[in-house]
Amino acid sequence: MRHGTIALSALALGLAARAVAQAPAPAPDDPYIWLEDKDGARSMQWVEAENAASLPRLEKDPRYAGFYKDAYTIAAATDRIPMPELTYGRVLNFWRDDAHPHGLWRWTTPESYRTADPHWTTLLDLDALGKAEGKTWVWKGESCLEPEERICTVALSDGGEDAVTLREFDLQTGAFVPGGFTLPTSKQDAAWIDKDTILVARDWGAGTMTTSGYPFVVKELKRGQPLSAAKEVFRGAAGDQVESFPQVLTDGQGHRVVLLTRGTTFFGHETYALTPKGAVKLPIPEKSNILGMVDGQVVIQLSEDWTAGGKTIPGGGLVGVDYRQLTGGAITPGVIFQPNARQSVNGALTTKSRVVASILDNVRGRGMVFSHGPGGWASSAMALPDNAAIDMVSSSSRGDDAYFSVTGFLTPTTLWSVDAATAKVAQVKAMPARFDGSKDVVEQFEATSTDGTKIPYFIVHRKGIPLDGSTPTIMTAYGGFEVSSTPYYSGSMGKLWLENGGSFVLANIRGGGEFGPAWHEAGRKTKRQIIYDDFASVAKDVFARKLSSSQKFGIIGGSNGGLLMGVEFNQHPDLWKAVVIEVPLLDMMRYEKIQAGASWVDEYGSVSVPAEKAFLQTISPYQNLKKGVAYPEPFIVTTTKDDRVGPQHARKFAARMKEYGLPYLYYEDTAGGHSADADIAQGARLSALNYTYFSQKLIGPAVTGAK
Numbered sequence: 227m228r229h230g231t232i233a234l235s236a237l238a239l240g241l242a243a244r245a246v247a248q249a250p251a252p253a254p255d256d257p258y259i260w261l262e263d264k265d266g267a268r269s270m271q272w273v274e275a276e277n278a279a280s281l282p283r284l285e286k287d288p289r290y291a292g293f294y295k296d297a298y299t300i301a302a303a304t305d306r307i308p309m310p311e312l313t314y315g316r317v318l319n320f321w322r323d324d325a326h327p328h329g330l331w332r333w334t335t336p337e338s339y340r341t342a343d344p345h346w347t348t349l350l351d352l353d354a355l356g357k358a359e360g361k362t363w364v365w366k367g368e369s370c371l372e373p374e375e376r377i378c379t380v381a382l383s384d385g386g387e388d389a390v391t392l393r394e395f396d397l398q399t400g401a402f403v404p405g406g407f408t409l410p411t412s413k414q415d416a417a418w419i420d421k422d423t424i425l426v427a428r429d430w431g432a433g434t435m436t437t438s439g440y441p442f443v444v445k446e447l448k449r450g451q452p453l454s455a456a457k458e459v460f461r462g463a464a465g466d467q468v469e470s471f472p473q474v475l476t477d478g479q480g481h482r483v484v485l486l487t488r489g490t491t492f493f494g495h496e497t498y499a500l501t502p503k504g505a506v507k508l509p510i511p512e513k514s515n516i517l518g519m520v521d522g523q524v525v526i527q528l529s530e531d532w533t534a535g536g537k538t539i540p541g542g543g544l545v546g547v548d549y550r551q552l553t554g555g556a557i558t559p560g561v562i563f564q565p566n567a568r569q570s571v572n573g574a575l576t577t578k579s580r581v582v583a584s585i586l587d588n589v590r591g592r593g594m595v596f597s598h599g600p601g602g603w604a605s606s607a608m609a610l611p612d613n614a615a616i617d618m619v620s621s622s623s624r625g626d627d628a629y630f631s632v633t634g635f636l637t638p639t640t641l642w643s644v645d646a647a648t649a650k651v652a653q654v655k656a657m658p659a660r661f662d663g664s665k666d667v668v669e670q671f672e673a674t675s676t677d678g679t680k681i682p683y684f685i686v687h688r689k690g691i692p693l694d695g696s697t698p699t700i701m702t703a704y705g706g707f708e709v710s711s712t713p714y715y716s717g718s719m720g721k722l723w724l725e726n727g728g729s730f731v732l733a734n735i736r737g738g739g740e741f742g743p744a745w746h747e748a749g750r751k752t753k754r755q756i757i758y759d760d761f762a763s764v765a766k767d768v769f770a771r772k773l774s775s776s777q778k779f780g781i782i783g784g785s786n787g788g789l790l791m792g793v794e795f796n797q798h799p800d801l802w803k804a805v806v807i808e809v810p811l812l813d814m815m816r817y818e819k820i821q822a823g824a825s826w827v828d829e830y831g832s833v834s835v836p837a838e839k840a841f842l843q844t845i846s847p848y849q850n851l852k853k854g855v856a857y858p859e860p861f862i863v864t865t866t867k868d869d870r871v872g873p874q875h876a877r878k879f880a881a882r883m884k885e886y887g888l889p890y891l892y893y894e895d896t897a898g899g900h901s902a903d904a905d906i907a908q909g910a911r912l913s914a915l916n917y918t919y920f921s922q923k924l925i926g927p928a929v930t931g932a933k
Contacts, residue, residue: 256816256878257885258877258878258881258882261874261877261878261881262816262820262872262874262878264821264866264872264873264874265866269877270866272877272881273866273873273877273894273896276880276892276893276894277892277893277894279892280890280891280892280893281893281915283891284891284915284918284919284922285915285918287918287921287922287928288928289917289918289921289928290914290915290918293722293913293914293917293918294910294911294913294914296718296721296722297718297721297722297909297910297911297913297914298906298907298910300660300717300718300721300910301322301718301906301909301910302322302323302324302906303323303660304323305657305658306657307631307639307640307641307655307656307657308321308339308344308346309619309620309629309631309641310339310619310620310629310641311620312336312620312621312622312624312625312627312628312629313368313370313375313378313397313622314333314370314374314375314376314397314398315336315375315624316333316334316335316336316397317333317334317335317336317338317339317344318331318332318333318349319331319332319333319334319346320332320365321346322905322906323906324906326351326352326353327353327905327906327907328352328353328356328362328363328364328365328904328905329352329353329365330346330348330349330350330351330352331348331349331350331352331365331368331380332346332347332348332349333346333347333349333397334346334347336627339654340654347400348400349395349397349400350380350395352364352365352382361382361384362384362385362386362897362904363382363383363384364382364383364384364385364386364898364899364904365381365382365383366381366382366383366390367380367381368380368381368395369381369416369417369418370397370418371418371420371421372418372474372476372623373476373480373623373624375397375622375624376396376397376398377394377395377396377397377403377406377418377421378394378395378396378397379392379393379394379395379407379409379416379418379424380392380393380395383899384411385867385897385898385899385904386865386867386897386898386899386900386901386904387867387868387869387899388413388869388870388899388900389411389412389413389414389869390411390412390413390414391408391409391410391411392407392408392409392414392416393406393407393408393409394406394407394408405450406449407424407447407449409426409428409453412428412429412441413428413429413435413439413440413441413469414426414427414428414429414441415427415428415441415469415471415472416472417471417472417473417474417484418474419446419474419484421449422448422449423446423447423448423449424446424447425444425445425446425447425459425472425484425486425500426444426445426446426447426456426472427441427442427443427444427445427469427470427471427472428441429441430443430445430453430456433464435464436462436463436464436465436466436467436468436469436824436825437464437465437824438467438468438822438823438824438825439821439822439825440466440468440469440470440489440822440825441469441470441471442461442462442463442464442466442469442470442488443458443460443461443462443470444458444459444460444461444470444471444472444486445457445458445459446458446459459486459500459504459505460472460486460488460498460500460505462488462489462490466488466489466490467489467490467491467492467824467825467826467827467828468489468490468491468492468495468825469489470486470487470488470489471486471487471489472484472485472486472487472500473485473486473487473516475516475518475519475524475549476519476623477518477519477520477521477522477576477578477623478520478521478577478578478579478623478624478625479521479522481519481522481549483499483519483524483549483552484499484500485497485498485499485500485508485516486498486499486500486505489825490512491827491828492707492825492826492827492828492829493512493513493529493708493828493829494512494513494828495512496512497510497516499552499553501553506553508552508553509534509552509557510526510532510547510552510557511528511529511530511531511532511541512530513528513529513530513541513743514526514527514528514529514530514532515527515529517544517574517575517576517581518574518575518576518581518623519549519576520546520576520577520578520579520580520581520598521579521598522548522549522550523546523547523548523549523560523598524546524547524548524549524552525544525545525546525562525574525576525581526544526545526546526547526559527543527544527571527574528540528541528542528543528544528545528743529541529542529708529743529746530743532545532559534557534558534559535556535557535558535559539559539561539564540564541742541743541744542564542565542570542571542742542743542744543561543562543563543564543565543571544561544562544563544571544574544581544583544596545559545560545561545562546559546560546562546581546598546603547559547560560598560602560603561602561603562581562596562603562605563583563585563594563596563603563605565585565742567741567742568587568588568741569585569586569587569588569741569742570585570586570710570739570740570741570742570745571583571584571585571586572584572585572586572591572616572617572710572712572739573617573618574618575618575620575621575628576621576623577621577622577623577625577626577627577628577646578622578623578624578625578626578646579597579626579646579647580595580596580597580626580646580647581595581596581597582594582595582596582618582621582628582630582644582646583595583596583618584616584617584618584630586710586712586740586741588682589670589682589684589710589711589712589713589734589740590612590613590614590615591610591614591615591616591617591632591712592607592608592610592616593607593608593610593616593630593644593651594606594607594608595607595608595644595646595649606649607649608644608649608651609651610632610642610651611632611637613634613668614632614633614634614637614713615632615633615634615712615713615714616630616631616632617630617631617633617712618630619631619641621646626645626646626647627643627644627645627646628643628644628646629641629642629643629644629654630642630644633713633714633715634668634713634714634715635663635666635668635684635686635713635714635715635730635732636663636666636667636668636686636715636720637715638656638657638658638659638660638715639656639657639715640653640655640656640657641653641654641655641656642654657715660715660717660718660720660721661717661720661721661724661725662725663720663724665688665689666686666687666688666689666724667686667687667688667689668684668685668686668713669684669685669687670682670683670684670685671683671685671767671771672767673733673760673763673764673766673767674763674767675736675756675759675760675763676756676759676763677756677759679736679756679760681733681734681735681736681760681763681764682734682740683731683732683733683734683764683767683768684713684731684732684734685699685729685730685731685732685768685773686724686729686730686731687699687729687730687773688724688727688729691729691773693771693772693773694772695769695772695773695774695775695777695778696774696775696778697727697728697729697773697774697778698727698728698729698774698778698780698920698924698925699728699729699730699731699768699773699774699778699779699780699924700723700728700729700730700731700779700780700781700782700804700920700924701730701731701732701733701761701764701765701768701779701780701781701782702730702731702732702733702781702782702783702787703732703733703734703735703738703761703764703783703787703790704735704737704738704783704786704787704790705735705736705737705738705749705757705760705761705786705787705790706737706738706746706749706757706786706787706789706790706829707737707738707746707786707829708737708738708739708743708745708746709738709739710734710738710739710740711732711733711734711738711740712740713732718910718913718917722913722914722917723917723920726921726925727925728920728924728925729773729774731764731768733760733761733764735749735757735760735761735764736748736749736756736757736760737749737750737754737757750828750829751829751830751831751838751841752831752837752838752841754830754841754845755841755844755845757790758790758793758794758797758845761790761794762794762797762798762801765779765781765798765801765802766801776800776801776802776803777803778803778924779801779802779803779804779924780802780803780804780805780806780920780923780924781794781802781804781805781806782805782806782808782916783806783807783808783810784808784809784810785808785809785810785811785871785900786811786829787808787810788807788808788809788810788811788812788871788875788876789810789811789812789814789847791805791806791807791808791810791860792807792810792811792812792847792848792879793845793847795807795847795857795858795860796847796850796851796852799855799856799857799858800856802858803858803923803924804858804859804860804861804919804920804923804924805858805860805861806860806861806863806916806919806920807860807861807862807863807876807879808863808864809863809864809865809868809871809873809876809900810847810862810864810871810875810876810879811823811826811830811871811875812846812847812848812875812876812878812879813846813847813848813849813874813875813878813879814830814842814845814846814847814848814849815833815839815842815843815846815848815849817830817875818832818833820871820872820874820875821868821869821870821871821872821874822869822870822871822872823871823872830842847879848875848878848879848882851879851882851883851886851888852886853886853887853888855888857888857889858923859889859890859891859923860883860890860891861890861891861892861893861915861916861919862876862879862880862890862891862892862893863876863892863893863894863895863912863915863916864876864877864893864894864895865894865895865896865897865898865899865900866894866895866896866897867895867896867897867898867899867904868898868899868900869899869900870899870900871900873894876892876894877894880892891919893915895908895911895912
């Protein structure tokens with residue numbers, strides 16, 4: 227599924243979903259139900275008034291202009307690393323800069339890419355296309371027909387919504403295919419069967435979308451056919467929490483499997499192989515993800531235990547299964563990698579003959595290469611820098627080259643390549659430093675949560691800071707959906723915050739995937755309070771070490787992390803001086819009825835289940851606001867175009883605060899979707915607004931003549 231938020235940190239990969247707005251149902255006890263009308267005239271008038279009331283406070287601060295300039299300069303810098311995508315024997319890249327704020331899709335050769343100044347050829351100019359078509363096109367990726375990878379479908383969103391238009395593109399001619407596949411806007415997925423056939427999951431009309439706004443019907447569409455002529459090949463159910471979608475696996479040896487996935491719940495799904503006899507359900511765990519195929523071995527990441535072939539394989543690891551066993555015969559999965567209690571799989575890619583993976587070891591990155599042979603799976607370690615995060619970037623079944631990034635809080639991102647056949651690595655590119663980190667240091671500590679569990683966290687701070695609690699500090703976390711939070715290099719955070727003497731904390735609370743499925747399961751549904759206890763425990767540990775104090779401490783989170791902020795805002799108002807709540811879930815009694823909310827029942831629980839409803843009532847930020855409490859003044863941020871979580875939560879929370887006479891700042895951008903990715907200016911503006919807010923709250927008024 228897809229992830230993303232507009233949080234300061236890159237960690238908040240957010241909730242995964244695409245959805246449609248639903249008409250608000252009557253709720254007599256909720257006076258702000260009308261704000262759930264996402265694009266209604268009355269709602270938008272309210273948004274305009276709130277923006278006008280809050281933005282001047284931040285934008286007129288003498289620091290704001292400098293923050294925006296620095297953030298924009300960093301985002302638009304032409305010496306950034308152009309992250310590669312290996313396709314069609316080329317290196318593809320999507321690029322934004324000052325001259326192309328919406329972006330260029332472009333290509334170069336692998337040889338040219340390794341030079342200091344690659345020669346790029348433009349495939350698609352989104353700014354020019356948008357101008358010609360009267361749209362604000364936002365890039366959402368492409369999918370190409372393997373093994374040649376010449377023809378692709380490209381996904382374009384108008385304004386940044388999850389809903390996209392799909393168009394056929396020819397990488398050889400560098401143009402849309404005349405008369406080619408063109409699928410109008412919908413929440414949709416497509417997979418190539420052959421050059422004249424695609425499988426499509428989309429809104430086919432009444433009765434083909436789940437209650438959470440996902441397609442559950444997959445059809446086969448032939449070249450030249452209207453959508454009405456497409457042939458149905460698979461059908462989920464309207465009550466499924468997530469979508470049904472097609473996927474085609476190929477490997478370097480020519481093996482091929484067509485898969486259909488039915489998302490019955492967010493974490494559980496049924497997987498089928500499309501055969502000449504129809505869809506055949508595969509006997510693999512529902513809580514697992516298929517990552518690719520190598521040497522006829524389908525690579526699967528487990529999120530639960532799997533008993534097969536006379537043995538039980540614990541959840542959390544990687545296994546390989548002969549693709550022929552999936553549709554008949556006894557299954558004998560082979561273990562590729564089994565993490566220990568302090569490890570997890572952070573990501574994996576398949577090449578022509580290998581699996582390349584990033585492993586977290588106590589939240590520190592390790593690189594591994596795995597090969598399959600007659601005796602099973604063998605592993606090799608990649609020789610990489612220590613104390614850094616390692617993220618997989620790109621690979622292809624056409625060869626054994628793969629790319630991955632290495633980064634740290636004070637270490638600018640570097641791009642590395644690996645020849646997976648030999649596990650030999652080489653640094654290819656390095657991003658210049660965006661701030662002076664020579665005065666800073668990174669430390670990793672552990673806090674003790676309310677149940678005695680040790681919760682690790684990183685803190686970045688100036689060397690030799692006084693241990694008197696006087697250091698302004700921002701803390702973030704995510705705590706959900708088995709998403710791991712790892713160290714990362716943020717030029718804007720370093721330039722706008724660390725250089726001004728601030729500290730930054732990243733907490734590895736439960737709910738994430740830092741230590742495998744059990745770390746996530748510990749905080750799911752009615753067990754979720756422990757996530758919030760973990761977060762508060764980390765803050766208290768920071769205070770106990772005198773690295774900061776409640777009067778100098780701010781917190782930020784987006785999406786599920788925005789829910790985290792809302793809960794912490796309510797439960798521990800005395801611990802925070804500043805709280806940024808971005809694209810959040812806040813009304814947990816109605817979240818299932820707002821945008822894609824129904825798809826997240828597997829994470830949060832449902833109000834239709836008495837025990838889960840009772841728990842949600844205890845944590846729901848909107849319902850638990852109280853009059854007369856000395857809350858910190860929060861900064862609530864959302865976007866109108868968010869068709870995933872939706873702006874409704876943030877609006878209603880702000881309206882309730884106003885009713886109670888509580889201070890707050892509110893900003894709703896009208897573009898950008900859930901990830902605020904309309905253009906580079908939007909991200910720069912949000913960074914500038916956030917750091918201005920934190921500076922006002924944690925540092926104090928701007929000094930005349932200061933930056």
